[in-house]
Amino acid sequence: MTTETKPAYSPGLAGVVAGETSICWVDPNAGLMYRGYDIHEMAKQANFEEVAYLLLNGELPTAQELMDFGRKIAAERELPEAVLDMLRLLPKTMHPMDVLRTGVSMLAAFGPDLNDQSHDANVRKAIRLIARVSTLITDGWRISKGKDPLADRNDLTHAGNFLYKLTGQVPELWQIRMLDTIFILYADHEYNASTFAARVTASTLADMYAAVTSACGTLKGPLHGGANEESMKMLDEIKTPERAEAWMMEALARKAKIMGFGHRVYKKGDSRVPIMREIARDYGKRIGKENWVPICEKLEQTMEREKQLCANVDLYAAPVFTMFGFPPELNTPIFAASRIAGWCAHVIEQHDNNRLIRPRSLYVGPEERPYKAVTK
Numbered sequence: 001m002t003t004e005t006k007p008a009y010s011p012g013l014a015g016v017v018a019g020e021t022s023i024c025w026v027d028p029n030a031g032l033m034y035r036g037y038d039i040h041e042m043a044k045q046a047n048f049e050e051v052a053y054l055l056l057n058g059e060l061p062t063a064q065e066l067m068d069f070g071r072k073i074a075a076e077r078e079l080p081e082a083v084l085d086m087l088r089l090l091p092k093t094m095h096p097m098d099v100l101r102t103g104v105s106m107l108a109a110f111g112p113d114l115n116d117q118s119h120d121a122n123v124r125k126a127i128r129l130i131a132r133v134s135t136l137i138t139d140g141w142r143i144s145k146g147k148d149p150l151a152d153r154n155d156l157t158h159a160g161n162f163l164y165k166l167t168g169q170v171p172e173l174w175q176i177r178m179l180d181t182i183f184i185l186y187a188d189h190e191y192n193a194s195t196f197a198a199r200v201t202a203s204t205l206a207d208m209y210a211a212v213t214s215a216c217g218t219l220k221g222p223l224h225g226g227a228n229e230e231s232m233k234m235l236d237e238i239k240t241p242e243r244a245e246a247w248m249m250e251a252l253a254r255k256a257k258i259m260g261f262g263h264r265v266y267k268k269g270d271s272r273v274p275i276m277r278e279i280a281r282d283y284g285k286r287i288g289k290e291n292w293v294p295i296c297e298k299l300e301q302t303m304e305r306e307k308q309l310c311a312n313v314d315l316y317a318a319p320v321f322t323m324f325g326f327p328p329e330l331n332t333p334i335f336a337a338s339r340i341a342g343w344c345a346h347v348i349e350q351h352d353n354n355r356l357i358r359p360r361s362l363y364v365g366p367e368e369r370p371y372k373a374v375t376k
């Protein structure tokens, strides 16, 4: 057997720098910047379109550029009829993340530029994908519930349309503002697992739809985007703040992984938690559901005391989505409706300066041994 000097190895690629990016910086000490702008400054004022434009283009838009960008997204939101037919064929029990992944894959056949990896073609595909991922989620959900998809409302923003097309109700302005903030918080997070999957796929010079299909598959898992669905199941089970500590102690004694806690990069708190906690508190006050935040806070205190682990954004996103009226299985698709902007920005960056991503593995199998043919 050939011998190589044993290479450095970090399980799960923890701490490994796998590439450069100018899109997003996650500060382990609880900070987050998109293209140099602190998300805490943007989250409450910007809308999702503005942040998506920033991620794709590197600079904030002017008022005119923002309006044009919004119009381009609106023009691309409708799904091709064949994709709607496909959504009608899917089993009604299919998880919305699987519906989304299947839909993104199918959309590849319906847009121009598929195999043009130039910067401009990629930006056009990104706008189309940002628009249509949202519609795949809203139309896919309505169809799975035996309802007809709804036409866009031109008077509403992207976040407003998302809420309207999902529920059939014209949302309140404060609900649109909240969803914009949530979409901004989730829009990018440097080399998280789904974005990395997208970049690996893009690095083979596969197209943006292939990369986003990989990303959707990766986001689904409960250690990543799927955590917000699992967090809601946990909060539903706990029910009251008084039960939270005992619930957590029992779960830790079983060595269970508690969803909505821990993070690969943040060790002093997730930068997005304070904003999401405020949204949860605000929504709770408005609709008289003020129990969720105290349950989460009790869990946070107990986890901090027992394991020195911080909550991540999914802990508080879960009750916020419930207060919006979304069932838990839509939590991860809502994350995707926002992260699509980051995924596309990373695919563009990868294609603009590509090198195949192909790490090594450390062989730990049997030593070389003689082969004996199977006797027939």
Ligand code: COA
Binding pocket: 012, 222, 223, 224, 225, 227, 256, 257, 258, 259, 260, 261, 262, 263, 264, 265, 307, 309, 312, 313, 314
């Ligand atoms: N609940 C209980 N213990 C946890 C934990 C959690 N959510 N997250 C980490 N830990 C513990 C691990 O068991 C491990 O303990 P040990 O050293 O005694 O074995 C230690 O903390 C380090 O965790 P590790 O799994 O090595 O961290 P990681 O960087 O590989 O994983 C996550 C990061 C996010 C995958 C992990 O924290 C997790 O599974 N969290 C729950 C899922 C989640 O909320 N995901 C959304 C992330 S935004």
